[in-house]
Amino acid sequence: MAGLTRTLLASLALSFYPGLVSALTSTLQQVTNFGSNPTNVGMYVYKPTTVTASPAVIVAIHECTATGPDYFEGSPYASLADTYGFIVIYPSSPNSGTCWDVSSPASLTHNGGGDSNGIANMIPYAISTYNADPSAIFVTGSSSGAMMTNVLAATYPELWRAGTVYSGVAAGCFVSNFGGVDAWNSTCAEGLTDDTQQQWASVVHAMYPGYTGTYPPMQEYHGTADTTLYPPNLNEEVKEWSGVFGYNAAAPTEVLDNTPLSGYTKSIYGPALQGILAQGVGHTVPIQGDEDLKWFGIIPGGAAPPPPTSPPTGTTTIGTTTAPTAPPTTSSAPPTSTSGTVAEYGQCGGIGWTGGTVCISPFTCQVSNAYYSQCLPA
Ligand SMILES: *[C@@H]1O[C@H](CO)[C@@H](O)[C@H](O)[C@H]1NC(C)=O
Secondary structure (H helix, E strand, C coil): CHHHHHHHHCCCCCCCCCCCCCCCCCCEEEECCCCCCCCCCEEEEECCCCCCCCCCEEEEECCCCCCHHHHHHHCCHHHHHHHHCCEEEEEECCCCCCCCCCCCCCCCCCCCCCHHHHHHCHHHHHHHHHCCCCCCEEEEEECHHHHHHHHHHHHCCCCCCEEEEECCCCCCCCCCCCCCCCCCCHHHHCCCCCCCHHHHHHHHHHCCCCCCCCCCCEEEEEECCCCCCCCHHHHHHHHHHHHHHCCCCCCCCEEECCCCCCCEEEEEEECCEEEEEECCCCCCCCCCHHHHHHHCCCCCCCCCCCCCCCCCCCCCCCCCCCCCCCCCCCCCCCCCCCCCCECCCCEEECCCCCCCCCECCCEEEEEEECCEEEEEEC
């Protein structure tokens, strides 16, 4: 299984930024002894020659088979850090094959002693060592790093001002019912986990029992042609954070076509949650560095609001429920099953789908893969 994991997730090829690394004002530094580090996660830091007086920090998390230094070279954040004066931390997975542990109770629990714990402990170090702004700490990642981004938002919600996720799964979706560390979960990967937003909120709250503070605003990207982590995972992520924030995952307040790129559709579920579906894009959704900086409020143009402070709804089961132990069946309530009611870009079919199958005119139901059909312009 571990081998399969690596083969599948290795298909996430990063775009490289040739020339940019050599043109940077500073170099990548490894930091050891940043604090308690139960699973021996690597810490690499890019601190530009010139940073702001109290710099923001972006924690940028790599995919399987890669390392922190790979993500430094393969993502735009270091170059942007030079331009805007923030710091980037690139954690490096200690696991064989370098996927992140997003399956064990240790990593899925606040201060549980897993990979998430090691990454979280880099933040107090960065605040004291670099005079980083505690209210401007952000987290992002791709694929396995995207899964970890959601896990960090759930296990350490107090640390992050906002997060952005490229091709991940909902926090807790990759749970191993054997308690396995860094385990593959094909039910989740294939888009067959189908929880309600209330169930997802319970999964999140169970990761940090007793926590009553805010959760960070989240942006979730996913490609419709992703055959590694199937596209229904976007909807599970949206349900998860909608459940936490008290939004309705079935009713975005705004849907923006061709945003931020042609063929991408941004659905806004409330001020703290955006889902971005990239039409025809596979497992590698290219990192939108400028968009990330806007969401993080580092540059103008659409900053995430402060985390919602009103008590979220649907969270009365804090700490009492965990992810289901059996693959879900067809128990989820479809939004509707009457004819002609699925909106543009809505799901209209696929293995396990029990919702509506007929699209609102003039859209037609088109097969993306065995697990996902979608209402698209004919
Ligand atoms: C995979 O994850 C789902 C939740 O997404 C869970 O119900 C299931 O038990 C997990 N499978 C294994 C083999 O651990």
